[in-house]
Amino acid sequence: MSASIEIREGYSPQNPETLAAYLSGIDAVRAVLGGEPPQWTIAEVGDGNLNLVFIVKGPAGGVAVKQALPYVRLVGESWPLPLSRAHYEHMALSEQARLTGKLVPHIHHYDERQALIVMELLEPHIIMRRGMIDAVEYPRFADDISSFMARTLYFTSDLALTADRKKAMIAAFAGNTALCKITEDLIFTDPYRVAELNRWTSPELDTYAARWREDGELKIAVSRLKLKFLSSAEAMLHGDLHTGSIMLTPEETRVIDPEFAFMGPMGFDVGAIVANFLLNYLAQDGHVESPGARDGYRDWVLETLERIWTAFREKFLALWRENPTGDAYPISLFAEAEGAARLEMERQAYMDRLWADTVGFAAAKMIRRILGLAHNIDLEWIKDRELRATCEARALTLARDMMVNTAAYGSIATVMAAARQVRRDIAHY
Structure with missing residues (x-):
């Protein structure tokens, strides 16, 4: 395990209150959601071991947002983990999409600094x-x-x-x-x-x-x-x-x-x-x-x-x-x-x-x-x-x-x- 939590300039973990403002600045995401931020609903639904996961829905559609934390979520800050894992996930998803098409979710937006991926909302999956x-x-x-x-x-x-x-x-x-x-x-x-x-x-x-x-x-x-x-x-x-x-x-x-x-x-x-x-x-x-x-x-x-x-x-x-x-x-x-x-x-x-x-x-x-x-x-x-x-x-x-x-x-x-x-x-x- 690493000795300390990674600190990356400009990075901050999102929550339902901050995420709406963040997504409102991304044209591709606004087009998927439709309407204005006050009309969007955001819920944190992550039940995995490592990351934050949000479901965002608007009048026209929805997206899933996944953000890496600088530690293992299952254990807590006593187990630091690099934010760079979002980079490798994005790279792998891009290659998998090239090779398999719709067998992976479509990516709407990737933010390296925030270690955050906005992707297709899978429903009713x-x-x-x-x-x-x-x-x-x-x-x-x-x-x-x-x-x-x-x-x-x-x-x-x-x-x-x-x-x-x-x-x-x-x-x-x-x-x-x-x-x-x-x-x-x-x-x-x-x-x-x-x-x-x-x-x-x-x-x-x-x-x-x-x-x-x-x-x-x-x-x-x-x-x-x-x-x-x-x-x-x-x-x-x-x-x-x-x-x-x-x-x-x-x-x-x-x-x-x-x-x-x-x-x-x-x-x-x-x-x-x-x-x-x-x-x-x-x-x-x-x-x-x-x-x-x-x-x-x-x-x-x-x-x-x-x-x-x-x-x-x-x-x-x-x-x-x-x-x-x-x-x-x-x-x-x-x-x-x-x-x-x-x-x-x-x-x-x-x-x-x-x-x-x-x-x-x-x-x-x-x-x-x-x-x-x-x-x-x-x-x-x-x-x-x-x-x-x-x-x-x-x-x-x-x-x-x-x-x-x-x-x-x-x-x-x-x-x-x-x-x-x-x-x-x-x-x-």
């Missing part, structure tokens, strides 16, 4: 995690998120970019070190040691937490993943791609909040989606209204997860075949028939390696949401503590095996089968 807790099905999501991941990861990788352009992207995101440090500590380190900010369902999971801290095999496995996170600048990542960073309706998907963006291993983004679907699947028993009431929804969760990975793999490979423009695997080396066949074999092997990374990173994301600082409401909102602990014990057991026995999970089908099996095997924490 809701946070996906909340919808899944309520057992809402999203028929378009698998297609949308697989397209988002395939296009953002492929087109920012060495498979599509020349070496100079790729290195320029690495340089552009290299300064987002504070957000990467949060990931490095909270995901790959703290859950496996005594750390002040760790928390879990206690005392029910005390023995699990202790075992995870003493598990040498697990700590080696997570350290290998951390090394890959630190050293493999494969593509531009969203960096925090979970169901809390997605707003959607059954017909439309938007990916939000890429302030953790950096150049890293592709499996980290894909693994985050896998982890959140597995956590939701294993949390459903804590939200069921009556026995058997959510059996169909649990099936939908796993079937959608299967469609996500299958579609992602197919789309990524199609992009590679159609756009072999990067300096990796130069197409001129594989022009003859035998070479083309060998390249196709290598493409399949590449995706198998990416899947193995995905399995490991998914496991790490699951463990951190139960034994670390920031938890998922999928599990946190289970009111019965013993039932919550049981759901969490299942997730921890599955995640540990995925991380230390990754080779046993050679397909999405094996992950699905293991999730179903651990739910049957563990009846009580």
Whole structure:
């Protein structure tokens, strides 16, 4: 953590009273809202870990305003955080919009000094995690998120970019070190040691937490993943791609909040989606209204997860075949028939390696949401503590095996089968 709160000339945190005056000076925003500032309504709605978020509505329309604070909102001023994360979020959103169009919110205005972004108000979209807790099905999501991941990861990788352009992207995101440090500590380190900010369902999971801290095999496995996170600048990542960073309706998907963006291993983004679907699947028993009431929804969760990975793999490979423009695997080396066949074999092997990374990173994301600082409401909102602990014990057991026995999970089908099996095997924490 930094030693002191950042002080930036001209920066001041907004509130509903000051924000109206600020927005009134931005023509593009006034055009969206319509009317005059006294006709606007402003509400601070941020429930995330880091930032201020406002919803502003006028006679003609609305906008969302996100402003970085110079500290971690979840913890307070004892944990300073650079305002520059808004710069990286804006840069990532701009690149994602170029590559995926309407799968991210439109930006109306960006203010570097104020670390503030004014963007499209997403209504009636809701946070996906909340919808899944309520057992809402999203028929378009698998297609949308697989397209988002395939296009953002492929087109920012060495498979599509020349070496100079790729290195320029690495340089552009290299300064987002504070957000990467949060990931490095909270995901790959703290859950496996005594750390002040760790928390879990206690005392029910005390023995699990202790075992995870003493598990040498697990700590080696997570350290290998951390090394890959630190050293493999494969593509531009969203960096925090979970169901809390997605707003959607059954017909439309938007990916939000890429302030953790950096150049890293592709499996980290894909693994985050896998982890959140597995956590939701294993949390459903804590939200069921009556026995058997959510059996169909649990099936939908796993079937959608299967469609996500299958579609992602197919789309990524199609992009590679159609756009072999990067300096990796130069197409001129594989022009003859035998070479083309060998390249196709290598493409399949590449995706198998990416899947193995995905399995490991998914496991790490699951463990951190139960034994670390920031938890998922999928599990946190289970009111019965013993039932919550049981759901969490299942997730921890599955995640540990995925991380230390990754080779046993050679397909999405094996992950699905293991999730179903651990739910049957563990009846009580």
